[in-house]
Amino acid sequence: MAVVFGLRMLHPGVTVDFTFGTQAVMxxxxxxxxxxxxxxxxxxxIQAELLEEKNDELKRAxxxxxxxxxxxxxxxxxxxxxxxxxxxxLQEPLRMVTSYLQLLENRYGxxxxxxxxxxxxxxxxxADRMKxxxxxxxxxxxxxxxGDPFEAVxxxxxxxxxxxxxxxxxxxxxxxxxxxxLPTVDGDERQLQQLFQNLLSNAIEYSGDEPPRIHVSxxxxxxxxxxxxxxxxxxxxxDDTDRxxxxxxxxxxxxxxxxxxxxxxxxxxIVERHDGELGVDSESRAGSTFFFTLPSAVERSDAPxxxxxxxxxxxxxxx
Numbered sequence: 001m002a003v004v005f006g007l008r009m010l011h012p013g014v015t016v017d018f019t020f021g022t023q024a025v026m027x028x029x030x031x032x033x034x035x036x037x038x039x040x041x042x043x044x045x046i047q048a049e050l051l052e053e054k055n056d057e058l059k060r061a062x063x064x065x066x067x068x069x070x071x072x073x074x075x076x077x078x079x080x081x082x083x084x085x086x087x088x089x090l091q092e093p094l095r096m097v098t099s100y101l102q103l104l105e106n107r108y109g110x111x112x113x114x115x116x117x118x119x120x121x122x123x124x125x126x127a128d129r130m131k132x133x134x135x136x137x138x139x140x141x142x143x144x145x146x147g148d149p150f151e152a153v154x155x156x157x158x159x160x161x162x163x164x165x166x167x168x169x170x171x172x173x174x175x176x177x178x179x180x181x182l183p184t185v186d187g188d189e190r191q192l193q194q195l196f197q198n199l200l201s202n203a204i205e206y207s208g209d210e211p212p213r214i215h216v217s218x219x220x221x222x223x224x225x226x227x228x229x230x231x232x233x234x235x236x237x238x239d240d241t242d243r244x245x246x247x248x249x250x251x252x253x254x255x256x257x258x259x260x261x262x263x264x265x266x267x268x269x270i271v272e273r274h275d276g277e278l279g280v281d282s283e284s285r286a287g288s289t290f291f292f293t294l295p296s297a298v299e300r301s302d303a304p305x306x307x308x309x310x311x312x313x314x315x316x317x318x319x
Contacts, residue, residue, distance in 0.1 A: 136262030
């Protein structure tokens with residue numbers, strides 16, 4: 001009927017006889033139109049219900065994710081508290097063991113045979129290594145809770161400070177270090193010093209029979225910097241490149257190389273606190289390149305694209 005009325009309004013001269021056939025056609029058109037409107041409304045209703053279901057599922061997923069994050073944070077906090085408590089509580093009995101070993105050696109050293117002296121030496125060495133592990137575990141547990149606020153950190157200055165601290169070790173081992181200009185990053189300066197010190201100490205320690213040759217470089221990758229420490233040392237087996245970043249995991253026995261097995265795990269945790277990644281490219285007997293990413297702090301016109309210049313081992317701290 002609406003069609004007919006529309007035709008009459010547009011063409012007043014047109015007459016339409018409402019025969020039975022015409023009425024049937026009009027009724028069919030009206031029915032189809034109503035059916036189309038009904039189908040459209042039903043589709044909209046179904047889509048609205050599906051959208052509401054998806055929103056509910058998304059909301060539940062977000063709630064589960066928030067719960068998981070909360071549980072993970074609580075678990076990490078408990079783990080840190082446990083590690084701190086265990087490390088702290090172990091310090092005193094360990095000091096007592098060390099003190100009594102020293103007292104035993106001083107008082108009865110002349111009466112001990114060669115085996116007795118060796119036994120005491122083993123015990124003192126074990127106590128020293130345990131102290132190193134406890135100190136490392138304590139430091140590891142404090143990365144998040146005891147870290148300093150982030151600020152702009154000049155990595156050239158950080159490297160200078162670390163080389164000053166390692167000067168005796170550098171001179172003793174005839175280490176040669178070359179370096180490229182390093183960027184300014186956003187981070188915790190004290191922890192970045194720990195990171196560099198551990199990586200450089202390892203590069204010197206695992207240099208093999210030849211004097212250590214180490215190169216430090218940096219490359220821009222988007223909003224991040226990748227800093228690399230390359231050595232020419234003994235290298236790492238491919239099967240060990242992942243597990244060396246786990247706590248208390250070692251590639252060499254304590255007889256071969258000293259260490260607590262915490263250094264690289266601590267490095268990884270420091271880098272992760274800075275929202276970066278730590279990795280290594282290495283082959284056994286072919287040297288290693290440890291690399292880590294850090295967020296850029298400021299844009300610099302003098303980006304580190306300069307050619308590396310050798311730095312004499314005895315003049316490292318003068319940069």
